[in-house]
Amino acid sequence: MNRPTVDPALAGRLREIEGEILGRAPEHDVVPTLERVAAVMELLGDPHRAFRVIHVTGTNGKTSTTRIIESLCREHGLRTGRFTSPHLHSMTERIAIDGEPVGAQVLLDTWAEIAPIIDIVDVRSAETGAGRMTFFEVLVVLAFAIFADAPVDVAVVEVGMGGTWDATNVADGDVAVLTPIDIDHTRFLGSSVEAIATEKVGIIKAGAVALTSVQHQEVADLVADHCERVGARRYAAEEDFAVTAREVAVGGQLLSLRGIAGEYPEVFLPLHGEHQSNNALLAVAAVEAFLGGAQRPLDPEVVRAGLAAVTSPGRLEVVRRSPTILVDAAHNPHGAAALREALADAFSFARLVGIVAIFQDKDAATILELLEPALDHVVVTRNTSPRSMNPALLGEIASEIFGSDRVSVVPALPDAIEEALALAEQDGLGGGVIATGSIVTAADVRALLGVTDA
Numbered sequence: 001m002n003r004p005t006v007d008p009a010l011a012g013r014l015r016e017i018e019g020e021i022l023g024r025a026p027e028h029d030v031v032p033t034l035e036r037v038a039a040v041m042e043l044l045g046d047p048h049r050a051f052r053v054i055h056v057t058g059t060n061g062k063t064s065t066t067r068i069i070e071s072l073c074r075e076h077g078l079r080t081g082r083f084t085s086p087h088l089h090s091m092t093e094r095i096a097i098d099g100e101p102v103g104a105q106v107l108l109d110t111w112a113e114i115a116p117i118i119d120i121v122d123v124r125s126a127e128t129g130a131g132r133m134t135f136f137e138v139l140v141v142l143a144f145a146i147f148a149d150a151p152v153d154v155a156v157v158e159v160g161m162g163g164t165w166d167a168t169n170v171a172d173g174d175v176a177v178l179t180p181i182d183i184d185h186t187r188f189l190g191s192s193v194e195a196i197a198t199e200k201v202g203i204i205k206a207g208a209v210a211l212t213s214v215q216h217q218e219v220a221d222l223v224a225d226h227c228e229r230v231g232a233r234r235y236a237a238e239e240d241f242a243v244t245a246r247e248v249a250v251g252g253q254l255l256s257l258r259g260i261a262g263e264y265p266e267v268f269l270p271l272h273g274e275h276q277s278n279n280a281l282l283a284v285a286a287v288e289a290f291l292g293g294a295q296r297p298l299d300p301e302v303v304r305a306g307l308a309a310v311t312s313p314g315r316l317e318v319v320r321r322s323p324t325i326l327v328d329a330a331h332n333p334h335g336a337a338a339l340r341e342a343l344a345d346a347f348s349f350a351r352l353v354g355i356v357a358i359f360q361d362k363d364a365a366t367i368l369e370l371l372e373p374a375l376d377h378v379v380v381t382r383n384t385s386p387r388s389m390n391p392a393l394l395g396e397i398a399s400e401i402f403g404s405d406r407v408s409v410v411p412a413l414p415d416a417i418e419e420a421l422a423l424a425e426q427d428g429l430g431g432g433v434i435a436t437g438s439i440v441t442a443a444d445v446r447a448l449l450g451v452t453d454a
Contacts, residue, residue, distance in 0.1 A: 262297020
């Protein structure tokens with residue numbers, strides 16, 4: 001998709017603003033409070049109350065599910081806002097109006113309006129010793145202000161991390177969506193699925209409709225208890241809605257879905273893997289709940305059009321052909337397992353080589369163990385994040401799992417791509433390459449190959 005050319009002066013100013021926002025505490029440094037965001041919202045006149053919200057949390061699948069919900073809402077004639085994180089290439093990807101990243105001028109104009117208010121709250125916060133607002137908090141304020149000014153009919157909002165204390169949770173979602181909950185971000189969310197789920201169910205508010213994918217039993221019980229406590233209606237996959245048929249197709253998959261209120265046979269989804277079929281099912285149920293209180297079916301033709309238009313960059317995405325290079329943002333064990341199954345489901349390579357770069361605080365050994373059956377060889381490397389694990393250390397871990405003869409350590413990512421391609425093509429039988437381990441890894445490979453649309 002071609003984006004409009006941005007005036008160089010405007011682009012320069014946008015880079016300055018992005019630098020200013022990115023210079024704050026990073027989004028993985030979560031502060032367990034909503035006070036600062038709520039204070040800014042109040043001073044701005046509560047822009048987050050100007051539109052309805054579908055709120056999405058979970059461990060994996062949040063971004064894809066958010067994008068599918070937004071596409072379905074847009075196909076139903078609603079003006080949409082979409083907030084996702086993290087981004088692949090540009091901060092502006094996170095804030096979209098009607099499916100397109102926010103324009104530079106809109107972002108700059110909105111920043112000029114909200115920056116003085118953020119400064120006021122920063123000063124107040126500093127006086128109490130709490131420090132300035134974080135990067136993510138500021139971005140949430142920016143997104144909600146842009147959505148209110150647009151104005152949008154509905155904002156589909158992905159949490160950054162967790163739920164209860166996530167900056168997005170100043171908004172009250174009409175519909176709360178929970179994708180699969182598993183172990184990740186243990187430093188902030190806890191080391192058990194129960195602890196993590198306790199944080200994530202905080203987006204389910206009184207009177208809301210909660211939609212949940214298939215969960216661990218202890219998570220499902222916790223969600224049910226929370227919904228009963230706050231007075232939210234709960235609908236669960238396999239109980240109240242289900243994928244009734246799935247067939248791999250060229251460029252994606254053909255699905256038949258049983259929603260809460262209607263049946264949607266033979267709909268095409270241009271995304272790969274069974275996990276994406278479950279994301280699509282959850283999205284359809286969420287839109288049924290949002291538009292008709294889960295009592296009225298959607299128009300099947302509108303559902304078909306909405307699903308057919310979905311994209312999810314960086315999620316088992318083909319970024320080059322001949323040979324095929326795929327990128328995937330899997331960065332935890334649950335994501336690695338889904339990737340392994342999706343590769344077996346949707347692709348058939350005579351030889352598949354992995355390019356892997358993982359953050360140092362992630363469970364690299366388990367991720368590699370899960371990917372090992374899918375890969376003939378792995379090239380371990382480093383991505384552009386300072387959090388990226390040392391390739392030598394990652395290579396030692398990989399060698400214990402794959403055997404040293406199936407592991408190459410190539411510190412520079414551009415060289416790692418070349419090495420992986422050579423390995424994939426060495427027998428001339430139709431090899432492929434998959435780059436994974438982090439969303440930064442996926443983004444870096446996309447950029448090196450000249451793919452920057454998101």
